[in-house]
Structure formats: C-alpha cells, structure tokens
Amino acid sequence: MNWTSFDNWIVIVGALCAIACALPGCFLVLRKMSMMGDAISHAVLPGLAIAFLISGTRSSASMFIGAAIAGVLTALFTQWISRFGNVDRGAAMGIVFTTLFAVGLIMIRRAADNVDLDPGCVLYGAIELTPLDLIPVFGVEIPRAALVNGGALLANLLVIVLLYKELKLSSFDPDLADTLGYSSRFLHYLLMTMVAVTTVAAFESVGSIIVIAMLIVPPATALLLTRRMIPMLLIAAAVAALSAVFGHISALIVPGWFGFDSTTSSGMIALVAGGFFVAAWLFSPTEGLVTKKFLMHREAFVEKPSAESAS
Amino acid sequence: MSDILEVLFLQNYNTRLVVLSTTMLGIAAGLIGSFLLLRKRSLMGDALSHATLPGIAIAFAVMVSMGGDGKSLPGLLLGATLSGVAGILTMLLIRNTTRLRDDVAMGFVLSVFFGVGVASLRMVQTLPGASSAGLESFIYGKTASMVQSDFLIIALVAGVSSLIVLGFLKEFLLLCFDDGYAATQGWPTLALDLLLLGVVTAVTVIGLQAVGLILVIAFLITPPTAARFWTHNMLPMLFLSAAIGGASGWIGASVSALTPQLPAGAVIVLVAALLFLLSMLFAPAKGVIPRFLRQSRLRRKVDRQHLLRAAYEILETEAGGNEVRNESFPIKDLLTKRAWSQRKLRHVLAVAKREDHIEPAAPGMLHLSEPGFGEAARVTRNHRLWETYLIKYADIAPSHVDRDADMVEHILGADIVRQLETYLGEKHISLPVPPSPHMIDLGKEETK
Numbered sequence: 137m138n139w140t141s142f143d144n145w146i147v148i149v150g151a152l153c154a155i156a157c158a159l160p161g162c163f164l165v166l167r168k169m170s171m172m173g174d175a176i177s178h179a180v181l182p183g184l185a186i187a188f189l190i191s192g193t194r195s196s197a198s199m200f201i202g203a204a205i206a207g208v209l210t211a212l213f214t215q216w217i218s219r220f221g222n223v224d225r226g227a228a229m230g231i232v233f234t235t236l237f238a239v240g241l242i243m244i245r246r247a248a249d250n251v252d253l254d255p256g257c258v259l260y261g262a263i264e265l266t267p268l269d270l271i272p273v274f275g276v277e278i279p280r281a282a283l284v285n286g287g288a289l290l291a292n293l294l295v296i297v298l299l300y301k302e303l304k305l306s307s308f309d310p311d312l313a314d315t316l317g318y319s320s321r322f323l324h325y326l327l328m329t330m331v332a333v334t335t336v337a338a339f340e341s342v343g344s345i346i347v348i349a350m351l352i353v354p355p356a357t358a359l360l361l362t363r364r365m366i367p368m369l370l371i372a373a374a375v376a377a378l379s380a381v382f383g384h385i386s387a388l389i390v391p392g393w394f395g396f397d398s399t400t401s402s403g404m405i406a407l408v409a410g411g412f413f414v415a416a417w418l419f420s421p422t423e424g425l426v427t428k429k430f431l432m433h434r435e436a437f438v439e440k441p442s443a444e445s446a447s
Numbered sequence: 448m449s450d451i452l453e454v455l456f457l458q459n460y461n462t463r464l465v466v467l468s469t470t471m472l473g474i475a476a477g478l479i480g481s482f483l484l485l486r487k488r489s490l491m492g493d494a495l496s497h498a499t500l501p502g503i504a505i506a507f508a509v510m511v512s513m514g515g516d517g518k519s520l521p522g523l524l525l526g527a528t529l530s531g532v533a534g535i536l537t538m539l540l541i542r543n544t545t546r547l548r549d550d551v552a553m554g555f556v557l558s559v560f561f562g563v564g565v566a567s568l569r570m571v572q573t574l575p576g577a578s579s580a581g582l583e584s585f586i587y588g589k590t591a592s593m594v595q596s597d598f599l600i601i602a603l604v605a606g607v608s609s610l611i612v613l614g615f616l617k618e619f620l621l622l623c624f625d626d627g628y629a630a631t632q633g634w635p636t637l638a639l640d641l642l643l644l645g646v647v648t649a650v651t652v653i654g655l656q657a658v659g660l661i662l663v664i665a666f667l668i669t670p671p672t673a674a675r676f677w678t679h680n681m682l683p684m685l686f687l688s689a690a691i692g693g694a695s696g697w698i699g700a701s702v703s704a705l706t707p708q709l710p711a712g713a714v715i716v717l718v719a720a721l722l723f724l725l726s727m728l729f730a731p732a733k734g735v736i737p738r739f740l741r742q743s744r745l746r747r748k749v750d751r752q753h754l755l756r757a758a759y760e761i762l763e764t765e766a767g768g769n770e771v772r773n774e775s776f777p778i779k780d781l782l783t784k785r786a787w788s789q790r791k792l793r794h795v796l797a798v799a800k801r802e803d804h805i806e807p808a809a810p811g812m813l814h815l816s817e818p819g820f821g822e823a824a825r826v827t828r829n830h831r832l833w834e835t836y837l838i839k840y841a842d843i844a845p846s847h848v849d850r851d852a853d854m855v856e857h858i859l860g861a862d863i864v865r866q867l868e869t870y871l872g873e874k875h876i877s878l879p880v881p882p883s884p885h886m887i888d889l890g891k892e893e894t895k
Contacts, residue, residue: 165551165554165817167511168548168550168551169550170551170553170554171490171493171550171553171554171557173554174493174557174558178661212530217727219734220727221676221733221735222483222729222733223672223675223727224487224489224672226488226489226490227484227489227490227549227668227671227672228672229490230489230490230492230493230664230667230668230669231665231668231669231672231720231723232666234661234662234664234665234668234669234671234716234720235665235716235717235720237661237662237713237716238662238665238712238713238714238716238717238720239713239717241710241712241713242709242714242717244709244715245708245709245710245713246709247707274787345558345561345562345565348554348557348558348561349558349559349561349562351554351558352551352554352555352557352558353554353555353558353559356547356551356554356555356715359547360545360547365690387566389568394570396570396571396573397567398570398573399566399567399569399570400565400566400569401571402562402565402566403561403562403563403565403566403567404556404562404566405562406559406561406562406563406566407562407563409558409559409562409646410555410558410559410562410563412560413555417541417544417545422545423545425799
C-alpha cells in the first residue's frame with residue numbers, strides 16, 4: 137500500500153462528507169424517511185441539466201443551486217402527492233424521483249451534442265480526484281471538496297445544535313410539536329432542505345453512493361446501539377468517520393486480494409459502513425443477535441439456582 | 448402520420464419487438480406493483496434494482512475468467528437475480544430480527560449493495576481483454592438495441608410472473624390485507640412473501656436491461672398508484688394497473704422509437720407519470736378535484752342548513768311560543784347564533800339568495816322566502832329529532848347535544864329521518880293539501 141498526502145486528503149474529505157450526511161440522516165431514519173436521500177440524489181438530475189443549460193458552464197455554483205432547488209422540490213412534491221392524493225409516502229417518493237430523473241435524462245440526451253454532461257458522472261463523483269482540485273485558504277492549499285463538505289457539516293451542526301429540541305420533538309411526536317407551537321411542517325421542510333443541500337454538496341464532489349449510504353447506514357447502526365438521541369448522533373458520526381477511513385484503506389488493499397489494481401473508494405466506504413452495521417446487528421450489547429442468544433443462555437443458567445433459593 | 452400508426456400497431460418490424468416487450472413488461476409490473484403498493488413496500492423495487500449490481504459485476508467477472516463472453520445475457524441475468532434475492536433476504540432478515548423498520552432495511556440494502564456493486568464493477572472493468580462498457584447499459588437501459596433473444600426472455604418472464612400472480616391472487620390478497628389472519632388460517636405467509644418478492648425480483652431484473660436500473664422502479668410504483676385513484680376494489684385496481692403499465696410501455700416505446708435522441712425508458716416513465724397525474728387529479732373515486740368538489744358541495748350544504756336553522760330559531764324566539772311566522776329580522780342577529788366572520792356571512796347570504804331561500808328586504812334585514820321558510824322548518828325539525836334521539840338513546844347530556852347533533856345531521860338522508868320519526872313516535876309533517884277541483888287524468892295506461 138502506498139499512502140501519500142493524497143490519501144490523507146481523501147480520508148479527510150470522505151470523513152467530513154460522511155459525518156455531514158450521518159447527522160441529518162439520524163432524523164430521517166427516526167422519521168421513517170430513510171429513502172429520501174436516494175430519492176433526492178436521483179431527482180437532482182434535471183436541476184443540474186437546467187442549471188447547465190442556463191449558465192452554459194459546469195461551474196459548481198450554478199450547478200449547486202440548480203440541484204439544491206431540485207432536491208427541495210422533490211421533498212415538496214412528495215409531500216403534496218402523499219397529502220392531497222392520500223398516497224403512501226414511499227410510493228409518492230418513488231413516483232417523484234423517477235419522473236424527475238426521467239426528465240433530467242431526456243434533457244441531457246437531447247442536449248448531448250453540445251454538452252459534456254454525462255449522467256454517469258453525476259451518480260459517481262470521484263472522491264479519488266478531490267485532492268487535485270485545490271484552492272488556497274489562508275495561504276494553505278486545501279481541496280475544494282473539503283471546504284464544501286466541511287461547510288455542509290458546519291451548517292448541519294449549527295441547525296441541529298440550535299434546533300435540537302424542536303427537531304427531536306417533531307421527529308417523535310409531530311402533533312405534540314404542533315400543539316406546543318413548533319410548526320412540524322416547517323421543521324420537516326428544514327430537514328429536507330438540509331438533506332438536499334448536504335446531498336448536493338457531497339455528490340458534486342464525492343459521488344452519490346457515499347451520500348445515500350451515509351444518510352442511512354450509520355444512523356441505523358447507532359439505532360441498534362442506543363435508544364437515546366444524543367448518543368445516537370455521536371455514534372452515527374463516529375461510525376461515518378470510521379467508515380470513511382477504513383473504506384479508503386480497504387479500497388487500496390482489497391482489490392489486491394482478487395488480483396485487481398484498484399477500485400472506487402466510495403463503494404468501499406459504503407461496504408465498510410455496512411460491515412459496521414452487521415457488527416452492531418450481531419453484537420450490540422442490548423439487542424445484538426449473538427448477544428441476545430448469549431444472554432438468554434446465561435439467564436437460564438443463573439435464574440435456576442436463584443429460583444430454588446427463593447423457594 | 449403513417450409512421451406513427453405503423454409503430455403503434457406493431458407493423459414496423461424494427462420497433463415491434465421493443466414495443467411488445469415494454470408493453471408486456473408494463474403489464475406484469477403493473478400487476479405485481481399493486482401488491483407492493485398495498486404492502487407499503489413500493490420502494491422495494493428501488494432497493495432491489497440497486498441490489499442487482501454486484502451480481503451483474505460478479506457474473507461478468509466469473510464468465511470472463513471462465514473464458515466465456517462476459518456479456519452473455521442469461522449469465523448476467525442469473526447474477527442479477529441471485530444478488531437481488533440476497534438483497535431481499537437481507538432486508539427480510541433485518542426487518543424480522545431488529546426493531547428497525549422497512550424503510551431502513553430497504554435503505555441499508557440499497558446503499559450497501561450498490562456500493563459493493565460499484566466497487567466491483569470498477570474492479571471488473573480493468574479486466575484484461577474484456578471491454579465491459581456494455582454493463583453500463585444495465586443502469587440506463589438499452590431498449591432500442593433489443594434483439595429477439597432479449598424479447599423472448601422478457602416475454603417468458605413477464606408471462607410466467609403474471610400467471611403466478613393471477614394463480615395466487617387470493618393468497619396474495621390475504622397476505623396484503625391481513626397477514627396475521629393469513630398466518631392463523633395456516634397459510635405459509637413467509638413462503639408467500641418470498642414468492643411475491645421472487646416475482647418482483649424477476650420482473651425487476653428483466654426490466655433492468657429494458658428501461659434501466661432507475662426507471663424500472665417507476666414501472667413498479669406509478670401504474671398501481673395511479674390505478675388506486677379510480678377504484679376502491681382490488682380486482683379492478685389490479686387490471687387497471689396492468690392496463691396503465693401496458694399503455695405506458697406501449698406509448699412510451701412507440702414515441703421513443705419515432706424520435707431519435709429520446710431514451711425509451713425515460714419516455715415510458717413520463718407517460719406513466721402523466722397518466723398518474725391525470726388519475727390523481729380527475730379520477731372520480733379518489734381524485735383530488737372530484738374529492739374537493741364533493742367536499743365543497745357538502746360545506747355549502749352545511750352552511751345553508753346552518754343559516755336556515757339560525758333564521759328559524761330567531762323567528763321562533765320572536766314568536767315567543769306562538770306559531771312561528773315568516774317575518775323580517777336583523778341580519779346581525781344571525782351572528783349571535785353562529786360564529787361567522789363578516790366575509791363568511793356575506794358569502795353565505797349570497798349563496799342563499801342564489802338558491803332563492805331569501806327574499807329582498809329592507810337594508811340590514813333578512814327575509815326568508817316561502818321555500819326557504821319551509822326548508823328552515825324542515826332543517827330545524829331534523830336537528831331536533833336527531834338531538835332527541837341522541838339524548839334518549841345515546842345518553843348524551845342535553846347541554847352538549849347541540850354540537851354532537853350538528854356533526855351528523857347534515858348527512859342524514861330522508862330515509863334515516865323517517866326511521867328517526869318512527870323511533871321517536873313523531874308524525875310525518877305533511878301540509879294539508881285540498882283535493883283537486885278537477886279530474887286528474889294520469890293517462891299512463893293509454894299512452895303505453
């Protein structure tokens with residue numbers, strides 16, 4: 137393995153992005169909306185295409201705005217269809233994002249002659265290339281992706297710290313939140329905006345796989361380990377960061393086992409996060425499958441003599 | 448024009464296969480998607496289609512390393528199916544052994560399997576001597592370049608899947624509506640669940656290469672959701688959903704065949720989305736606009752009855768125990784009876800004027816018309832009958848009964864009122880009509 141300063145940056149960018157996604161992801165998972173990240177990351181395609189057609193460049197600022205708008209619209213349309221049409225939210229989400237994706241695909245294909253915009257590059261941004269795109273900050277050269285994802289992380293952190301109580305309340309009991317005067321609808325759209333902006337910030341630089349995985353898998357892992365909100369956020373952030381580190385390391389090592397040169401770090405980061413989930417699934421101290429088996433054995437063992445002594 | 452008809456009616460040899468396969472695919476997916484929708488698992492297709500990616504990559508690698516053609520379709524489909532099944536088993540396992548819900552299980556499988564798929568695809572693409580560029584077509588679909596063997600596979604799988612669904616119709620319905628009951632009746636619910644998901648996998652996998660990874664999801668979700676707006680019954684919904692799916696495939700593929708640069712999968716999805724939008728807005732059973740009209744009609748009726756009853760009660764108070772007479776009274780008295788804003792009051796009065804329930808009167812005064820007065824008496828009578836019934840039979844305190852009666856009385860039909868009358872021993876109100884002063888010739892028998 138050949139560790140360079142490049143790899144340092146890749147790990148840092150990956151970790152920033154992963155944590156930025158995992159934090160709002162916790163609230164998504166609690167609200168039974170885990171699939172929102174996936175929906176948004178597909179539905180931004182027309183936003184990207186329109187932004188490109190209007191501005192004529194692949195400049196990240198206009199693409200970012202276009203995608204963020206499309207992302208928020210996805211959440212909005214989903215909400216409308218499920219509320220006015222009385223449709224199951226999963227189905228509403230599926231209809232909205234496939235339709236938007238189809239619109240985006242057609243726009244890109246129609247403009248393909250003079251446009252260098254490949255749908256593939258939208259779905260798999262390359263985290264490996266992030267250290268090449270440097271911008272100076274206070275005289276230090278740092279990758280733009282680190283700045284973008286760090287910014288998203290800070291923004292998410294700020295919102296969650298400021299509105300922690302409200303977000304938590306409206307996730308568990310939206311009706312109570314409404315009666316106490318915290319508009320659960322406003323909080324819903326705020327969360328959706330957070331997810332949309334984070335998603336777009338991340339996959340514009342590192343690809344959508346990391347985003348989708350990090351919105352769901354670390355929070356799900358944390359949910360298996362704790363039933364309290366703050367520990368859940370902390371564990372999710374830790375799992376996300378560790379997945380980024382070990383994901384990149386395994387992207388360098390694992391292909392060698394099968395005789396290949398290299399693979400994408402983003403895919404491996406998702407895989408490592410999945411590994412953490414499986415570990416928690418089996419060995420969580422309170423509800424792991426293996427732990428429960430073990431505890432049952434011990435209880436059966438310990439209970440007997442105590443029952444006898446009691447009688 | 449003749450081109451369009453040629454394609455639509457399958458006369459054109461080049462497009463016939465494509466149009467036929469997408470139509471069949473749409474029908475099968477429409478049937479199967481209905482069950483997913485009812486089980487609130489619409490996004491299962493999403494998770495599933497992403498979960499096939501590792502299988503495709505691995506099947507490709509295995510076939511290349513065995514010296515074969517890496518892009519042989521049956522092999523790739525087999526790989527896709529196996530990894531799709533693995534994804535589904537993981538999903539069921541997570542759902543049944545943890546307290547995480549369906550959406551988390553689906554999201555987990557989707558993201559991790561897709562991650563593995565992308566990672567292994569990237570590895571496989573560096574395989575020497577084998578260009579795997581074609582694998583990308585699994586993600587975006589390659590409808591236009593479909594050949595006869597693809598068509599045969601699609602026809603076979605779509606046909607068999609539809610037959611399975613129709614054969615197990617009763618069992619699947621039971622599973623969707625009440626799986627607990629199904630289990631107590633001795634049905635193997637897990638096996639049925641697996642069979643249903645197996646069919647979903649098969650259709651997703653063959654749909655993949657026709658319309659692409661992302662758009663096959665729409666095939667499973669959009670037609671059933673659109674069909675749901677038209678009916679409250681399951682069987683009509685199933686067939687309607689199949690019809691919408693088939694129509695989307697047929698029209699979408701035809702349009703894309705006629706227009707270069709239009710990817711078929713995307714057009715099919717847009718046609719389905721359009722049908723969904725129309726159904727959502729206009730379907731009589733559950734559509735948004737018909738429902739809105741029904742609601743506003745009811746609201747108008749409620750407002751009218753409130754106005755008339757308030758007017759009658761005001762007149763009754765003024766009569767002070769004598770016979771109630773239809774006289775003018777100040778409009779503002781209404782506001783002591785109802786908590787209406789000025790705007791609402793104006794609106795209600797305007798509607799009443801249009802319906803000829805009130806007559807012109809001095810400014811600031813209200814005068815009921817003759818039919819309005821009769822209707823007011825009837826409405827008030829219904830209200831009091833219902834109040835009496837509630838007090839007598841439902842033990843509701845007289846001080847509270849007004850509100851409770853108000854919630855129900857507006858939807859009381861004439862026959863229920865008649866029942867109330869018999870319960871309460873009330874007489875029908877009928878106006879004393881004098882006999883006709885001349886002969887009435889109905890003349891029915893002669894004309895027939």
